[in-house]
Amino acid sequence: MSSAGAATFVYVGNADSQDVHVLELKPNGELTPVETTAVPGPAKPGGSLPLAVSPDKKRLFAGLRNEPYSVVSFSIDSKTGKLKPLGPGPLADSMAYVATDRSGKFLLSASYGGNKVTVNPIGLDGVVQPAQQIMATQPNAHCIVVDPSNRYVLHTSLGGDVVYQEKFDAKTGKLVPNDPPTVSVKAKAGPRHLVFAPGNRFVYLLNELDASIYVFPWNAKAGTLGKEIQVATSLPRGFEGKPWAADIHLTPDGKFLYASERTTSTLAAFKVDPKTGMLTPIDSYPTEKQPRGFNIDPTGRYLLSVGQLSNSMTSYAIDKATGKLTKLKEYAVGKNPNWVEIVAMSR
Secondary structure (H helix, E strand, O other): OOHHHEEEEEEEEEOOOOEEEEEEEOOOOOEEEEEEEEOOOOOOOOOOOOEEEOOOOOEEEEEEOOOOOEEEEEEEOOOOOOEEEEEEEEOOOOOOEEEEOOOOOEEEEEEOOOOEEEEEEEOOOOOEOOOOEEEEOOOOEEEEEEOOOOOEEEEEEOOOOEEEEEEEOOOOOOEEEEEEEEEEOOOOOOEEEEEEOOOOOEEEEEEOOOOEEEEEEEEOOOOEEOOOOEEEEOOOOOOOOOOOEEEEEEOOOOOEEEEEEOOOOEEEEEEEOOOOOOEEEEEEEEOOOOOOEEEEOOOOOEEEEEEOOOOEEEEEEEOOOOOOEEEEEEEEOOOOEEEEEEEEEEO
16 A cells, blocks of 8 residues: 555554544654544443454444443544444453454454353444354453464463364354363463464464463464463563563564563563564563553554553554664553554555
8 A cells, every 4th residue: 555545543442431542643653633432331431442443444343341241333434544333232241352253244252250252243234243152261261363264263261271272163153162172371370362473373372470471383274272382471671579461462574572561561572583483582661551452553663552550652663673662652542541453544
């Protein structure tokens, strides 16, 4: 996409103000406000506001974590980035994480307090329909992610110290346990978020309770994780205290990986070996206070991090050669920002 015919929009989910801040990310890294859109729902806000964008970039979904549990669908204006509410759909519980499958026909959700994952069809009008499948998990389901082929699903149990492996039928949306159905990590590591590497050969898992990062080989044919080949840490040097890791993302080219840690309010940066998948630490960078969520733009040039206790977002330039972060600017957003989605549009 040429810069004249493209635009990149940023969506920040703010739990306490129960709204989505929309900004435009310029090619030079500057962010300009577009609008703030309220998420209609219960008067009392939930603890977080998870977001998901459909694969065709036409819709954004915002999960509400207070009863009655729901997910609100919005249409995205490709020219302005503005949001228009399409309507709420029911969720089976308070969901810590929502994501669509690769076709955009199903919404998959993970419930931390409800110890379950669910699959909801998405109507042709973009509104989410009632759950068609509810699967009980070990305690504290925290994320659910579809593999690049749309044939397999991984989801985490923070309290059970396992990653679930499922087969996914893209036609029906049905999940069926794979063989083996789970992969275990160290006791009390606390599996939280995970990400597939470009090339579909590795999966990186961030554990909340010890801030470790597991590097797994990924069998794309079978849809299973192999034995971890490395366990790295996202904690800064000299750390003392209780780890509280949160989010993990790769640059689109897969060369660099970043993870957030809330106790120290830092971002850990790593170089990725493209052949082996192994991580080499680059540095640890101070960021927004209690960084539950961050993301990387589709060009791999910028990282945007929000702080639950700072109510603001910091932008960083990513050095394409070294992966080092350079702080650019801070921006005010809503109250308790915890989720960032970045969408590149042609217009």
